[in-house]
Amino acid sequence: MSFADEVREELCELPIKKTCCQKALTAGLLLSAHEDEGKMVKVRYKNEMVATLASAMIRRQYGKAPESEMRGACGHRFYDLSFSSPSFHKLYMQLRDTKNEVQSILRFACDGCRAMFLRGAFLALGTLNDPHKSFHLEFLLPDERMADVLSGELAKVGYPPRRITRKNGVGLYFKDSGSVEDVVALMGAQHTIFEIINSRIERDIRNNENRATNCVAKNIEKTISAATRQIEAINLLMEHGKLDRLPEFLRVSAMVRYRNPDATLDELVALHDPPISKSGLNHRLAKLLSEAEEL
Numbered sequence: 001m002s003f004a005d006e007v008r009e010e011l012c013e014l015p016i017k018k019t020c021c022q023k024a025l026t027a028g029l030l031l032s033a034h035e036d037e038g039k040m041v042k043v044r045y046k047n048e049m050v051a052t053l054a055s056a057m058i059r060r061q062y063g064k065a066p067e068s069e070m071r072g073a074c075g076h077r078f079y080d081l082s083f084s085s086p087s088f089h090k091l092y093m094q095l096r097d098t099k100n101e102v103q104s105i106l107r108f109a110c111d112g113c114r115a116m117f118l119r120g121a122f123l124a125l126g127t128l129n130d131p132h133k134s135f136h137l138e139f140l141l142p143d144e145r146m147a148d149v150l151s152g153e154l155a156k157v158g159y160p161p162r163r164i165t166r167k168n169g170v171g172l173y174f175k176d177s178g179s180v181e182d183v184v185a186l187m188g189a190q191h192t193i194f195e196i197i198n199s200r201i202e203r204d205i206r207n208n209e210n211r212a213t214n215c216v217a218k219n220i221e222k223t224i225s226a227a228t229r230q231i232e233a234i235n236l237l238m239e240h241g242k243l244d245r246l247p248e249f250l251r252v253s254a255m256v257r258y259r260n261p262d263a264t265l266d267e268l269v270a271l272h273d274p275p276i277s278k279s280g281l282n283h284r285l286a287k288l289l290s291e292a293e294e295l
């Protein structure tokens with residue numbers, strides 16, 4: 001099984017209590033859907049667990065289970081779902097129409113909805129490399145419009161993806177470990193996060209071994225000036241009330257930094273619970289700086 005499929009199976013098993021979040025998850029799961037004749041909606045999944053989850057979600061929301069069909073041979077199986085629902089058809093047509101603002105169509109009701117939408121999109125369209133080999137998270141959308149839809153949602157949580165044209169669609173991707181880690185955390189894959197952090201730590205240790213050790217003084221100086229800049233940035237974000245609007249994990253890291261002005265990066269890492277890697281924290285601090293720069 002691929003690493004991405006392991007992540008999918010982890011995500012499929014997580015319970016979702018709120019109806020609004022279930023709705024958001026379903027919208028994500030159906031990002032790759034296309035319209036067939038007679039207002040039928042069709043969607044294809046490569047993973048059986050995802051197809052089963054999508055089927056249950058569709059039944060719950062649209063009142064009727066979709067027709068499900070398995071195609072292909074062992075190792076290259078597809079699970080095709082098809083259903084007709086006037087309300088989904090309407091949503092689908094609205095999403096496709098470039099004149100519409102995505103935000104006004106999806107209408108997420110609670111703070112958790114957007115994360116569930118991203119989870120659904122990953123289940124349907126995502127790939128994630130084994131972090132022990134490389135950091136690469138990608139969503140493969142069927143066309144530019146749907147890529148715009150997902151890209152907009154990722155940007156809203158602070159992670160605008162890079163874009164690439166692939167032969168079978170449009171890829172939205174992240175290659176830096178900090179973004180990969182944060183987006184996976186947002187989707188709720190806790191087990192995967194630990195794997196990513198572990199591989200980061202292994203990599204950090206290897207890199208440190210190779211690094212010269214006679215620049216301690218220089219590093220201390222760097223740490224102090226970096227800390228000063230970070231605290232100034234956090235102050236500015238608080239003054240403008242912008243800090244409260246940032247995602248929770250950024251607020252948590254901001255407060256840890258703010259309350260420990262003299263701490264080194266390693267000490268700040270140790271103050272995080274749930275744990276975070278050094279590069280993950282670095283990424284968050286850089287994010288806070290760039291948010292402050294916008295002010």
Ligand SMILES: [Zn+2]
Nearest residue numbers: 020021110113
């Ligand atoms: Zn919700």
